[in-house]
Amino acid sequence: xxxxxxxxxxxxxxxxxxxxxxxxxxxxxxxxxxxxxxxxxxxxxxxxxxxxxxxxxxxxxxxxxxxxxxxxxxxxxxxxxxxxxxxxxxxxxxxxxxxxxxxxxxxxxxxxxxxxxxxxxxxxxxxxxxxxxxxxxxxxxxxxxxxxxxxxxxxxxxxxxxxxxxxxxxxxxxxxxxxxxxxxxxxxxxxxxxxxxxxxxxxxxxxxxxxxxxxxxxxxxxxxxxxxxxxxxxxxxxxxxxxxxxxxxxxxxxxxxxxxxxxxxxxxxxxxxxxxxxxxxxxxxxxxxxxxxxxxxxxxxxxxxxxxxxxxxxxxxxxxxxxxxxxxxxxxxxxxxxxxxxxxxxxxxxxxxxxxxxxxxxxxxxxxxxxxxxxxxxxxxxxxxxxxxxxxxxxxxxxxxxxxxxxxx
Amino acid sequence: xxxxxxxxxxxxxxxxxxxxxxxxxxxxxxxxxxxxxxxxxxxxxxxxxxxxxxxxxxxxxxxxxxxxxxxxxxxxxxxxxxxxxxxxxxxxxxxxxxxxxxxxxxxxxxxxxxxxxxxxxxxxxxxxxxxxxxxxxxxxxxxxxxxxxxxxxxxxxxxxxxxxxxxxxxxxxxxxxxxxxxxxxxxxxxxxxxxxxxxxxxxxxxxxxxxxxxxxxxxxxxxxxxxxxxxxxxxxxxxxxxxxxxxxxxxxxxxxxxxxxxxxxxxxxxxxxxxx
Numbered sequence: 262x263x264x265x266x267x268x269x270x271x272x273x274x275x276x277x278x279x280x281x282x283x284x285x286x287x288x289x290x291x292x293x294x295x296x297x298x299x300x301x302x303x304x305x306x307x308x309x310x311x312x313x314x315x316x317x318x319x320x321x322x323x324x325x326x327x328x329x330x331x332x333x334x335x336x337x338x339x340x341x342x343x344x345x346x347x348x349x350x351x352x353x354x355x356x357x358x359x360x361x362x363x364x365x366x367x368x369x370x371x372x373x374x375x376x377x378x379x380x381x382x383x384x385x386x387x388x389x390x391x392x393x394x395x396x397x398x399x400x401x402x403x404x405x406x407x408x409x410x411x412x413x414x415x416x417x418x419x420x421x422x423x424x425x426x427x428x429x430x431x432x433x434x435x436x437x438x439x440x441x442x443x444x445x446x447x448x449x450x451x452x453x454x455x456x457x458x459x460x461x462x463x464x465x466x467x468x469x470x471x472x473x474x475x476x477x478x479x480x481x482x483x484x485x486x487x488x489x490x491x492x493x494x495x496x497x498x499x500x501x502x503x504x505x506x507x508x509x510x511x512x513x514x515x516x517x518x519x520x521x522x523x524x525x526x527x528x529x530x531x532x533x534x535x536x537x538x539x540x541x542x543x544x545x546x547x548x549x550x551x552x553x554x555x556x557x558x559x560x561x562x563x564x565x566x567x568x569x570x571x572x573x574x575x576x577x578x579x580x581x582x583x584x585x586x587x588x589x590x591x592x593x594x595x596x597x598x599x600x601x602x603x604x605x606x607x608x609x610x611x612x613x614x615x616x617x618x619x620x621x622x623x624x625x626x627x628x629x630x631x632x633x634x635x636x637x638x639x640x641x642x643x644x645x646x647x648x649x650x651x652x653x654x655x656x657x658x659x660x661x662x663x664x665x666x667x668x669x670x
Numbered sequence: 671x672x673x674x675x676x677x678x679x680x681x682x683x684x685x686x687x688x689x690x691x692x693x694x695x696x697x698x699x700x701x702x703x704x705x706x707x708x709x710x711x712x713x714x715x716x717x718x719x720x721x722x723x724x725x726x727x728x729x730x731x732x733x734x735x736x737x738x739x740x741x742x743x744x745x746x747x748x749x750x751x752x753x754x755x756x757x758x759x760x761x762x763x764x765x766x767x768x769x770x771x772x773x774x775x776x777x778x779x780x781x782x783x784x785x786x787x788x789x790x791x792x793x794x795x796x797x798x799x800x801x802x803x804x805x806x807x808x809x810x811x812x813x814x815x816x817x818x819x820x821x822x823x824x825x826x827x828x829x830x831x832x833x834x835x836x837x838x839x840x841x842x843x844x845x846x847x848x849x850x851x852x853x854x855x856x857x858x859x860x861x862x863x864x865x866x867x868x869x870x871x872x873x874x875x876x877x878x879x880x881x882x883x884x885x886x887x888x889x890x891x892x893x894x895x896x897x898x899x900x901x902x903x904x905x906x907x908x909x910x911x912x913x914x915x916x917x918x919x920x921x922x923x924x925x926x927x928x929x930x931x932x933x934x935x936x937x938x939x940x941x942x943x944x945x946x
Binding site: 268283287290291294295297299342344346348349350352353360362364368374378381382386387388 | 941
């Protein structure tokens with residue numbers, strides 16, 4: 262039974278909102294401690310807020326925990342508490358073993374000193390003695406891959422070299438628990454691959470990892486369980502896949518709510534007079550209404566439209582937008598689908614996509630009805646519909662495509 | 671392996687057991703203190719043309735000024751028993767051990783900046799290593815003092831053997847004040863400026879550049895720093911401390927201050943990263 266290396270019990274962390282309160286409470290707390298009294302950390306004083314609110318979890322040796330959540334949800338604060346930088350204001354945090362952190366790369370680096378000298382400084386700050394650094398020196402330099410620049414002042418390093426050197430030292434600390442905070446967004450692709458490989462190696466040797474990331478793919482790949490933080494509170498603690506789905510769903514909900522308020526009705530003038538689109542609906546192959554589909558599955562989209570005046574050469578379209586941009590559109594004009602002129606009344610248009618091979622992502626959808634030309638919009642629902650495309654079963658990447666293999670000997 | 675437990679008022683809960691812990695942590699961070707010192711030292715002097723010699727410039731300027739003022743009759747410095755430049759240099763060297771020590775110590779936490787809120791390492795190491803800077807600057811000045819011995823053909827009394835020992839109280843006082851001031855400076859950022867002004871002012875109220883007999887003012891006598899400056903100098907000049915009781919009292923007070931400050935620092939240091 263692997264032993265527990267981290268145990269967090271109902272931990273809280275408060276911060277002050279204003280500088281004035283920060284200084285005042287700071288002095289107050291320090292004075293109270295000096296006089297042998299406990300600082301009043303239990304309750305929230307005026308101007309304070311909880312960055313981390315009643316968090317509990319346990320991590321065993323060799324396990325990896327992901328921490329996800331929107332910006333400002335307390336992820337980095339929690340990580341710093343695990344690192345012993347911030348003390349909890351309530352509750353307990355129990356740590357067993359040496360903790361290493363990849364939170365700030367190159368701590369203690371001085372631009373005037375050479376790479377060699379900075380390895381010793383950084384190493385000392387991270388808790389490595391001189392003999393230990395001497396032993397690992399060659400390995401560090403090798404990993405950092407900075408070549409002849411080892412004896413040049415660090416201020417001449419490119420940002421990539423800087424990160425590589427810092428990471429090389431940090432990784433050689435050989436901690437029992439490793440805390441990582443999205444710094445891997447800093448290096449180039451090759452370096453990132455090196456980092457992930459090293460992390461994989463480390464994990465095999467029984468190191469427990471706590472990983473904070475926005476990147477759901479990384480969390481999915483690297484962690485078994487995750488903690489989803491929202492406003493400092495634990496929204497979910499459990500299997501990563503579930504946590505991520507919840508995070509996506511809630512994130513998308515918020516985003517589309519915001520967008521609807523801001524953008525959705527921006528192009529309001531002159532619309533809905535000749536024609537009005539009713540809410541668009543998505544269906545699977547059996548015509549069950551869905552808001553989620555696996556990439557590659559069969560998708561049916563239903564557009565219902567009220568026609569008030571006769572429309573000549575109507576055009577219908579549905580667009581899918583991901584964070585990365587405009588992904589896909591089904592548009593009767595581009596696909597040379599002709600509709601007869603439509604008399605006043607109601608029309609129902611069904612779009613069938615037998616194999617919806619678009620990358621797994623969270624999409625926002627728009628729908629249009631136009632006359633004669635796409636620019637002549639009659640109605641427009643702009644990014645109103647949330648639609649999630651999940652990874653195809655047994656797919657490694659975001660998309661699974663029908664592939665034929667042949668071999669010749 | 672045992673758990674380390676982080677909880678509110680963590681150090682408070684340890685009670686008296688905190689002292690061995692503090693000592694142990696200090697000893698463990700000796701390498702870090704050394705590394706930080708080397709880092710600041712070499713960085714400071716690497717690009718300076720005059721390099722380490724800058725440590726000597728201020729004393730030269732101060733001594734030169736006073737000699738000029740004395741010669742010009744503006745200031746009347748009573749006889750000091752030994753050639754004035756030597757007298758002044760010894761006084762200045764010891765004084766600056768204190769003054770630059772507390773100024774850089776006071777600023778040490780703040781100047782470490784982002785590092786503190788991102789990495790977990792013993793904060794005392796920052797304060798101790800910045801005081802180490804002033805120790806090294808002192809050593810450079812002491813080298814100059816030795817040179818002056820030859821230049822002025824002055825043979826120091828055998829009391830010079832105890833000179834390093836006599837410096838311990840002023841060093842301890844510097845450390846003690848630095849620890850407290852670094853905390854205050856973390857919250858009230860202009861503390862270091864105030865300290866800077868005060869030490870400049872205080873130097874003239876202390877028998878650094880002139881002997882204690884020079885001032886009829888009671889300040890000289892009451893200034894706790896006076897014995898700390900004059901005692902080491904007396905050892906070199908006279909072979910014994912002229913006012914041993916004063917020196918002893920102030921030394922004890924310095925040690926007390928140091929231990930209190932160190933303790934307070936320990937209790938407060940968990941709050942520093944959040945408030946910075």
